[in-house]
Amino acid sequence: MAKRYTVLVADRATGAVRRFTVAVRPMLLALMGVLLLPFLVGLGARWQVRSELEYLRTRNATLEVENTNFRAATGQLTSQVWSLQQAVDELVTKSALSADVRTAMARLPDGVREKALGGPTLEDLEGSGDPSRDRASSSAIGGGSLRSEAIDAVLAATVATPQDTHDVLRLLIDSLQRRLTTVGPNLERQAALANATPSIWPALGWLSSGYGYRRDPFTFRRSSHVGLDVVGRVGDPVRASADGVVKVSGWDGGYGNTVTIAHGFSMDTRYAHLSRTRVKVGEQVQRGDIIGYVGSTGRATSAHLHYEVWINGRPVNPISLLASR
Numbered sequence: 001m002a003k004r005y006t007v008l009v010a011d012r013a014t015g016a017v018r019r020f021t022v023a024v025r026p027m028l029l030a031l032m033g034v035l036l037l038p039f040l041v042g043l044g045a046r047w048q049v050r051s052e053l054e055y056l057r058t059r060n061a062t063l064e065v066e067n068t069n070f071r072a073a074t075g076q077l078t079s080q081v082w083s084l085q086q087a088v089d090e091l092v093t094k095s096a097l098s099a100d101v102r103t104a105m106a107r108l109p110d111g112v113r114e115k116a117l118g119g120p121t122l123e124d125l126e127g128s129g130d131p132s133r134d135r136a137s138s139s140a141i142g143g144g145s146l147r148s149e150a151i152d153a154v155l156a157a158t159v160a161t162p163q164d165t166h167d168v169l170r171l172l173i174d175s176l177q178r179r180l181t182t183v184g185p186n187l188e189r190q191a192a193l194a195n196a197t198p199s200i201w202p203a204l205g206w207l208s209s210g211y212g213y214r215r216d217p218f219t220f221r222r223s224s225h226v227g228l229d230v231v232g233r234v235g236d237p238v239r240a241s242a243d244g245v246v247k248v249s250g251w252d253g254g255y256g257n258t259v260t261i262a263h264g265f266s267m268d269t270r271y272a273h274l275s276r277t278r279v280k281v282g283e284q285v286q287r288g289d290i291i292g293y294v295g296s297t298g299r300a301t302s303a304h305l306h307y308e309v310w311i312n313g314r315p316v317n318p319i320s321l322l323a324s325r
Helices: 024-095 099-106 110-116 122-126 131-137 148-156 162-196
Strands: 004-010 017-023 206-209 212-215 222-225 228-231 237-239 244-251 257-264 267-277 290-294 304-311 314-316
Touching: 017 024, 024 162, 099 162, 110 162, 162 257, 244 267, 257 290
Parallel strands: none
Antiparallel strands: 004 017, 206 228, 212 222, 228 304, 237 290, 244 257, 257 267, 267 290, 267 304, 304 314
16 A cells, blocks of 8 residues: 655644645655656757757758859859840940041931931930830940949849849840840941941042032033032042942043942942042942042043942932041
């Protein structure tokens, strides 16, 4: 039989006595439970700490992998942005026009310019016409080229907002690709038109006859003169006023020794009364190339260059396209 202990509690004032009977085994078990409780609590806390540490290690490893992947993706996007920047800069450099050429192109007939260009030009690199996209890219694109400061600012925000950074970079890439696709071909046509526009004086000398009506030196009657006469010395070089292909090189009736160049875009130039020519039919020439020499062959009274410009099959005043000397 289990041992039992009786505890008596007496109240002296009233003389009341209270009796408590306690079994030994339950009392011992309760005492052991009280002593073991702190140990069990500590053991549980230790296990929880270990679990949290293991979770943090796993989470840290996952974040390191994500960070590595993010940096790799960001690096690829940044490389694409820089590649597009170089393409934009190269395009802008190639399409840069001198003031004289811009002036000459502006004086071309509207039909020629519209047919040649027919779309966005260099100025369209300033804005795409899409406000939502332009707002995102306007800080990175200025004057047709990217600003590295804007890209650096975007990359500086990668730790705080990685997904936003990727979105901005992708938006930059999309905007630049779209602009290059739209503007690039038109800039190439603009550059071709610029190269084909007769904008430099073909010879040095003084102007003896302008474009329009004048007194014919042979008949002394009022007649139409559809070009310019530049007086020079026999043998002075005559240069192509624009890029093109030689269409005529040789004797051409009253024009004497003549070179005619087809520049494209329905534009031709004629160089007449040469002492001799220096190019052959079908030859490619560039603005400033020597194509012949001043002479007085054909219907001429003295050594000079007769220079004509034809657009859309009609003569135009060359002065309107020539740069100031």
